[in-house]
Amino acid sequence: MNWITNYVRPKINSILGRREMPENLWIKDPETGEMVFHKDLEENQWVIPSSGHHMKISGKERLKFFFDDGAYELIENPKVATDPLKFRDEKRYVDRLKENRTKAGMEDAVLSATGTIEGLPIVAVVQDFTFMGGSLGMAAGEAIIKGFETAVMLRRPLVLFSASGGARMQEGILSLMQLARTTVAVDRLKEAGLPYIVVLTNPTTGGVTASYAMLGDVHIAEPGALIGFAGARVIEQTIREKLPEGFQRSEYLMEHGMVDMVVSRLQMKETVARLLKIFVGEKPTEAAPAPMPAPETTATETLPVS
Structure with missing residues (x-):
């Protein structure tokens, strides 16, 4: 215990009215x-x-920024087995889950919610990187599937914000099964004729990129987001070549046709709303026209005499 730091300094601050x-x-x-x-x-x-x-932002903050007036209703996530493989590395998997639930303030890495953007009812699914790197396990997979099922039931478009390091190793093959299960959920949404837009955020990697994150009708990426399956170092060691600058970043991927557009978070809501309204046949809200610049005048200009 540091006596000066823990006792003397707080005492002096309290006497002088200082605040930490x-x-x-x-x-x-x-x-x-x-x-x-x-x-x-x-x-x-x-x-x-x-x-x-x-x-990086939390899933709840993203929902607040995205929905009209920050108002949304969370969809209850299905319950799953907590630790089906009884996994342990440096610590038990159940202890890791408890730590992350306390830190992130959520049960697992995925939130699903209903609400409106520019008056259009939608379902949004958000991965939160704060919770174990947004990794995809059984609970996250069930939450994503529940979001898709809700969209089909309510006949609403679905917007998914991906942020993940890939499948959750602590659940082994049960985690990898979620790649196929979520892909089936995407197919059911498309069979119902409902739009599916994916917003790729930093980072979106591993099995998530190899499944539902790259199956949207439109793929939008936030600026500078890392998007890919294998890491750049692994790819370089495999092909024995130096990768180009910005490889696997949003802007590079748009130039090479892997994503459709790169959109700032500040314009994300209006961009997604415009796209969805086109998909569902509504007239998109037109952006306010930019004001015309005032004509420049100089001191030597004279008015014509009538």
């Missing part, structure tokens, strides 16, 4: 090193205003 300053008031931009006030960043949907860098 929180350590997370400022957040550093990973690209430029600029310090940004966290309240400004939160109001800007965790997008750095100067550089446009997209920070």
Whole structure:
């Protein structure tokens, strides 16, 4: 125990009326090193205003930013076996789950919800990277399938936000089975004639990329998102070649036809709403026209004499 830090300093601060300053008031931009006030960043949907860098956000925050007025209704996720393989590495799998549930404030890595965007009723499914890297296990797979089943039942389009490191190793083959099961859920949505839009966020990798994340009618990626199946280092070692700059990033993948568009989080809602309204036959909301620039005048200009 540090006597000066733990006793003397708090005592002096209390006498002088000082308050301890929180350590997370400022957040550093990973690209430029600029310090940004966290309240400004939160109001800007965790997008750095100067550089446009997209920070990771939680599933609940994403739903709040995406739905009209931040209002949505969560779909209850089905219950599954907690630890079917009795897995243990450095610690027990059940203990890892408890830690992540406390940290993330959710039961597993996926949230499904109903709500509206620009008045259009939809179902949204969100993967939260905070919970064990958004890994896909039985609980996450069931939650995704439940979201698709709800969309079919309510006859609503589905928007899925992917963020994952892939299948959850602690559940072995049971995790890999979710790739096939979620693919079947996508097929059922398409058989019902309902639109399916995927928003690929940073990162989307592994088996998630090899299944439902790349089966949408439209694939939108957030700027700078890492998207791929195998890691770049593994690919380089396999093909024995140096990969190009920006390989597996959103912009590179759009240039090479793997994603349809790269859209900032700040324009995501209006972009998705416009696409879905086209799919369902509604007239898209037109963006307000930009004001015409005022004519430039100079001191030497004179008015014509009538």
